[in-house]
Amino acid sequence: MVSEPIIRFRDAAKVFPGGRRRPEVRAVDGVTLDIEAGEIFGVIGYSGAGKSTLVRLINALEKTTSGAVVVGGRDLTGLGESQLREVRAGIGMIFQQFNLLSSRTVAGNVAYPLEVARWAKAEREARVRELLEFVGIADKADVYPSQLSGGQKQRVGIARALATNPRILLADEATSALDPETTRDVLRLLQRVNRELGITVVIITHEMDVVRYACDRVAVMEHGRVVEVGDAYSVFSGPQAAVTQRFVGTSLRDRPSDETLARLRERHPARLVVVGIDEVTGSTRAISQVLRGEGVEPAVIYGGITEVADKPYGSLTFELTGPDDAVDAAVERLRAVTDVDDLGTAAHPRRAPSLAARGRDDAGPGPASLAPTTDRRPGGGPFGGPTGLTEGNL
Ligand SMILES: Nc1ncnc2c1ncn2[C@@H]1O[C@H](COP(=O)(O)OP(=O)(O)OP(=O)(O)O)[C@@H](O)[C@H]1O
Numbered sequence: 001m002v003s004e005p006i007i008r009f010r011d012a013a014k015v016f017p018g019g020r021r022r023p024e025v026r027a028v029d030g031v032t033l034d035i036e037a038g039e040i041f042g043v044i045g046y047s048g049a050g051k052s053t054l055v056r057l058i059n060a061l062e063k064t065t066s067g068a069v070v071v072g073g074r075d076l077t078g079l080g081e082s083q084l085r086e087v088r089a090g091i092g093m094i095f096q097q098f099n100l101l102s103s104r105t106v107a108g109n110v111a112y113p114l115e116v117a118r119w120a121k122a123e124r125e126a127r128v129r130e131l132l133e134f135v136g137i138a139d140k141a142d143v144y145p146s147q148l149s150g151g152q153k154q155r156v157g158i159a160r161a162l163a164t165n166p167r168i169l170l171a172d173e174a175t176s177a178l179d180p181e182t183t184r185d186v187l188r189l190l191q192r193v194n195r196e197l198g199i200t201v202v203i204i205t206h207e208m209d210v211v212r213y214a215c216d217r218v219a220v221m222e223h224g225r226v227v228e229v230g231d232a233y234s235v236f237s238g239p240q241a242a243v244t245q246r247f248v249g250t251s252l253r254d255r256p257s258d259e260t261l262a263r264l265r266e267r268h269p270a271r272l273v274v275v276g277i278d279e280v281t282g283s284t285r286a287i288s289q290v291l292r293g294e295g296v297e298p299a300v301i302y303g304g305i306t307e308v309a310d311k312p313y314g315s316l317t318f319e320l321t322g323p324d325d326a327v328d329a330a331v332e333r334l335r336a337v338t339d340v341d342d343l344g345t346a347a348h349p350r351r352a353p354s355l356a357a358r359g360r361d362d363a364g365p366g367p368a369s370l371a372p373t374t375d376r377r378p379g380g381g382p383f384g385g386p387t388g389l390t391e392g393n394l
Contacts (some may be wrong), residue, residue, distance in 0.1 A: 004073060005034035006168060006200050007058055011067035013224075014053050027053040029224030030067070037167075040194050040201045042211035042232065044247060045221035051204045054221065055170050058202065059091045060084045072167065089117070092161030092199075096173040098153040100145040100160075106132065107141040110159045117164055131159040135189060151182035158189060162197070169193060172204045187214040208251040212236065212308050220244045236308045237278050254304030254314045261343065268301050268319040269346035271327045275318060276339035277303075279311040290333040291318070295326035317343075 009031045018024035027050045035041045043051050056062040057069045060076050069076045071087055079087065100109050107128050114124045132138040135155040145153055154174060161169055171190060175183040191214060194201045203215060211218045211232055218235050220228040220243060227241040239245045255274055256264055264272065275287055284305075291298040303316035320327045334340045344350035 003037055006037040006072060007033075007035040007202070008070040009033040009054075009057070009067070010070065012054075012057060012064045012069050013066045014050075014057060014062055015065045026224045028057065028064075031224075031226050033219055033226055033229060035200065035202060036217075037200055038194070038198060039216045040191065040203065040214055042203045042205060042215035042218040043221060044205055044208065044211050044218055046206055046243070049221040050224040051206075051221055052172055053224075055172055055202060055204050058168070058170060059088050059093065089164060090166050091168045091170060092164075092166040093170045093172065094154065094157040094161050094174045096176045098145070098150075098157045098177075100153060100156055102145055105142050105144055106137065106148070106156050109145070109156055110163055113160060113163045127163065128159075131162055134162075134192075135159045149182070150178050151185055154178065154182075154186050155189065158186075158193065162193065162199075166199065168200045168202065170202050170204070173206070174203070175210060176205070176207070183210070184213065190214060208236065208247040212251070212306070220247070233308045233311050233313070237311075237313045252304055252306055252314055254302075254306075254316075255341075256302050256317060260302070264301055264317070265346040265349065268299070270319050270321040271331070271345050272301070272343040273318050273320060273331060273334065274303075274315050274341040274343065275334055277305050277312055277314045277316060278338070279313075283312075284316075286337045287316075287334065290337055291320075291330060293326070293330050293333060296320050296322040296330045298330075 012028055012031045013026065014028040016025040016027055029050070031054065043054060045051050053062055057064055057076075058071060060069075060079070064077060072090060074083075074087060076084065076087065101112065104112065110128045110131055111124050114127060119127065128141070129138065132141055135158050137152055137155050137159075140148065140152060140156075145156065148156070157174070158169075169190070174190075175186050178186060187210065190201050190203070193199050203210060205211060215232050217230065218232045219226045220235065220241060222241070222243045228235055228239070228244050235244060236248055239248050261272075277284060277287070297320070299319045299321070300316050301319050303314065305312055305314035305316070307313065320330055322330075331340060331342055342350055
């Protein structure tokens with residue numbers, strides 16, 4: 001039997017009414033989306049896209065103005081406050097700013113929801129110990145939050161969110177205040193929460209690397225709408241919506257910008273081609289075999305390959321040196337195995353249309369409000385990112 005999705009949005013909308021000077025805001029605008037039990041689901045979008053509002057509809061911190069949100073089979077529309085409390089009891093949440101109680105110790109913070117739920121003291125203490133072990137900070141039980149690092153604070157946040165055995169954990173920009181290494185640690189912990197405890201995790205983020213590293217599926221949001229949804233690999237290896245292409249571009253930076261290309265042409269005047277790398281058609285092995293043809297000398301001069309959902313993705317820019325007809329034949333052979341953007345030669349440059357859209361190293365940083373935590377140096381995503389084959393190290 002196929003189980004019902006644990007979270008369903010049915011044409012859900014949340015409109016914040018305008019005032020005398022403010023227009024109304026359609027923060028969530030007609031979202032239809034299923035999140036399956038047991039998955040790690042990412043919601044990605046730039047600031048103001050409606051991610052936080054969407055996630056607040058799940059635990060009924062906001063109510064839909066139209067449409068429906070169904071959680072664990074219960075339509076939240078029309079539920080009374082006591083029924084909503086029951087639904088909320090099955091949902092944990094963690095935040096960017098951790099939201100810990102500064103006057104309580106680590107153990108006191110984790111115990112708090114158990115006190116509210118009236119657990120007996122002995123059971124409470126045992127549960128707190130178990131949770132602190134699970135998140136790896138048992139030695140900090142008696143310490144106050146101010147004495148903890150960001151990563152440790154988020155571990156406390158996770159332990160607290162798990163205290164009452166929720167089925168769903170919502171993580172709203174939970175790693176945005178953390179450095180790349182700590183981000184990875186916290187995402188690994190969320191993966192353990194998912195795999196070992198069977199909890200459905202919903203991660204809200206503006207960083208593609210977070211989705212790339214941790215999520216099974218992803219929804220891309222813009223202006224309150226879900227513009228693209230699917231498994232993380234398909235969405236990021238073949239981005240359809242312009243906003244998704246921007247996320248891929250700012251994260252990977254595997255393709256040369258116009259400026260970089262001009263510099264590359266000075267040093268590499270022969271035929272340049274950008275060759276797509278993916279797990280199916282454009283494997284590096286297939287590409288190497290194709291290029292081993294007669295009379296052509298290939299050299300990698302730019303590029304980046306990264307992993308999306310454990311599968312390779314990116315592109316390499318080659319300079320192909322040799323007689324024109326041999327190079328033409330090599331380009332045709334390449335086209336048979338993968339996507340190719342033919343940039344021509346320094347003497348006869350060609351502008352590849354697909355370069356305009358995807359993955360250029362000058363792809364804009366996004367709106368000014370895009371948090372500056374993403375390391376945008378070529379080859380250096382928050383997690384080390386692509387393999388870093390860029391101009392500088394060739
Ligand atoms: N309580 C509110 N009243 C009025 N407008 C709101 C309210 N909450 C959110 N909005 C507006 O709804 C839109 C979506 O906001 P939301 O916080 O959901 O976006 P987001 O994608 O989470 O962005 P961020 O990461 O910056 O929080 C924004 O234009 C925001 O100003």
